[in-house]
Structure formats: structure tokens, C-alpha cells
Amino acid sequence: MISLTSDPIDVASALTYLQSDQAGALDLFLGVVRDNTQERPVDRLEYEAYDRMAISEMQKIADEAHRRWPILRYTIIHRKGVLAIGETAIFIGVATAHRADAFDACRFMIDTIKQTVPIWKKEVFTDGEVWVNAHP
Amino acid sequence: MNTPVSVLLFGITRDLTGQSAVSVPISEGARVSDLLDQLYQEYPKLSGIRSLLVAVNGEYAEVDQVLTSKDEIALIPPVSGG
Numbered sequence: 379m380i381s382l383t384s385d386p387i388d389v390a391s392a393l394t395y396l397q398s399d400q401a402g403a404l405d406l407f408l409g410v411v412r413d414n415t416q417e418r419p420v421d422r423l424e425y426e427a428y429d430r431m432a433i434s435e436m437q438k439i440a441d442e443a444h445r446r447w448p449i450l451r452y453t454i455i456h457r458k459g460v461l462a463i464g465e466t467a468i469f470i471g472v473a474t475a476h477r478a479d480a481f482d483a484c485r486f487m488i489d490t491i492k493q494t495v496p497i498w499k500k501e502v503f504t505d506g507e508v509w510v511n512a513h514p
Numbered sequence: 515m516n517t518p519v520s521v522l523l524f525g526i527t528r529d530l531t532g533q534s535a536v537s538v539p540i541s542e543g544a545r546v547s548d549l550l551d552q553l554y555q556e557y558p559k560l561s562g563i564r565s566l567l568v569a570v571n572g573e574y575a576e577v578d579q580v581l582t583s584k585d586e587i588a589l590i591p592p593v594s595g596g
Contacts, residue, residue, distance in 0.1 A: 409596050425595070426524055426525055426528075427524075427595075428522065428524055428569070428588055428590070430572050431569055431572040431573075431588070432595070434572055434573075456595060456596075467596065468595070468596050488596055491595055491596050492593070492594075492595060492596040493593070494574075494593065495593060495595045495596075496524065496569065496588075496590050496593055496595075497593060497594070497595030497596075498524055498525030498526070498591065498593060498594050498595070499594040499595065500525070509525050509526040509529070509591070509594070510594035511564065511592040511593070511594045512525065512526040512563055512564060512591050512592055512594075513562065513563070513564060514562075514564050
């Protein structure tokens with residue numbers, strides 16, 4: 379299951395979705411809004427997405443993960459809009475029979491999402507703001 | 515003959531141009547690289563971005579891909595999701 383949402387991510391229901399009798403391992407990754415970047419205090423984050431392409435690129439990553447590992451179920455939920463400190467920006471869950479596959483597939487998904495999915499993060503500080511990774 | 519195409523803008527490209535989409539006239543047979551050249555001329559501030567990719571119909575495009583007026587075109591500055 380893949381989604382892009384403006385609403386807070388419901389971790390409990392995402393976890394329920396992942397569970398099955400065949401799954402011996404559930405690996406969850408939550409990307410959470412931190413209160414600083416290189417010691418500069420962050421007030422909030424603003425995420426923007428090219429929705430249609432973000433969904434299709436996340437689907438490609440999930441499909442590739444499926445080819446590489448025996449995944450039983452997975453969930454990728456990315457948040458957009460304005461996020462406060464402590465809120466979950468991304469939830470990735472992978473269910474497999476054994477733990478090594480779940481760890482590896484989950485890590486592959488988050489690392490690849492950060493490289494190819496058209497979603498942009500703006501860090502808003504008390505004294506300015508910056509689009510992450512945008513400048514040389 | 516030049517046909518205007520609409521280019522969707524996100525993130526820093528939207529801030530730098532002050533618009534969420536810009537209209538760019540392209541000639542018959544124009545490629546992604548031609549579109550980028552025109553955008554850089556029109557909006558010199560875009561050249562300060564670390565890298566700028568182009569998506570055509572929701573897929574990353576190579577610089578030599580030919581554009582048509584029916585394409586949905588978007589500028590993709592460096593992504594920072596997750």
C-alpha cells in the first residue's frame with residue numbers, strides 16, 4: 379500500500395495492515411521531524427509533492443523491492459504539508475518471513491525514496507527557511 | 515512555429531519564479547535540453563540550483579527527449595523527501 383497524505387500518519391492502523399500469519403518479521407521505519415539541522419533550531423518542516431509522480435515513483439521502488447526480497451506486505455505513507463516537531467513525515471513498513479529480508483527491504487525503500495521521489499522539504503527556522511539539498 | 519507549453523514548478527523553482535507553472539514557447543521538435551536553455555534564459559536564478567531534472571508525463575526524461583504540446587512537463591529540483 380502506498381499513499382501520500384496531508385493528514386497525520388496513523389501508525390497503529392498501518393501496523394495492523396502489515397500483520398499476517400506468514401510474517402515472522404515486521405520492520406518499521408519512521409522518519410520524524412527533528413528540532414534542529416546542524417544545531418540550527420528548526421521551527422517546522424513543509425513538504426511539497428508532485429503527487430502523481432511521487433506515487434508512481436514510490437510504486438516503482440516497492441516493485442523493485444518485491445523483486446529483490448520475498449516481501450509479504452509493505453506500506454509506504456508519505457506526509458505532505460506543514461509538519462511540527464515530532465510528527466511523522468514518512469512511514470515504511472515491511473513484513474517478511476525472516477528479519478534480514480525485512481531490514482534490507484525497508485532500508486532499500488527509504489534510501490531510494492530519498493533519491494528519486496519528487497517530494498521536497500523546506501526547513502523553516504526561526505530566522506529563515508531553506509529548501510533542503512537545493513543549493514550547491 | 516512556436517507552441518507554448520506549460521511547465522509545472524515545485525519547491526525552490528516555484529519560490530525563485532514566484533509561480534507554480536510557467537508557459538514556455540517551444541518549437542516543433544524541441545528537446546528537453548532546449549526547454550531548459552529557455553528556462554535558464556528567462557529565469558537566470560534557476561541556474562543557482564544544484565541540479566534540475568525534467569519530468570515528462572510523470573516520468574524522468576533524458577535531455578534529448580522530444581517534447582510535444584500535449585506533454586505534462588515538470589521541473590524537478592533536487593528531491594528531499596523522507
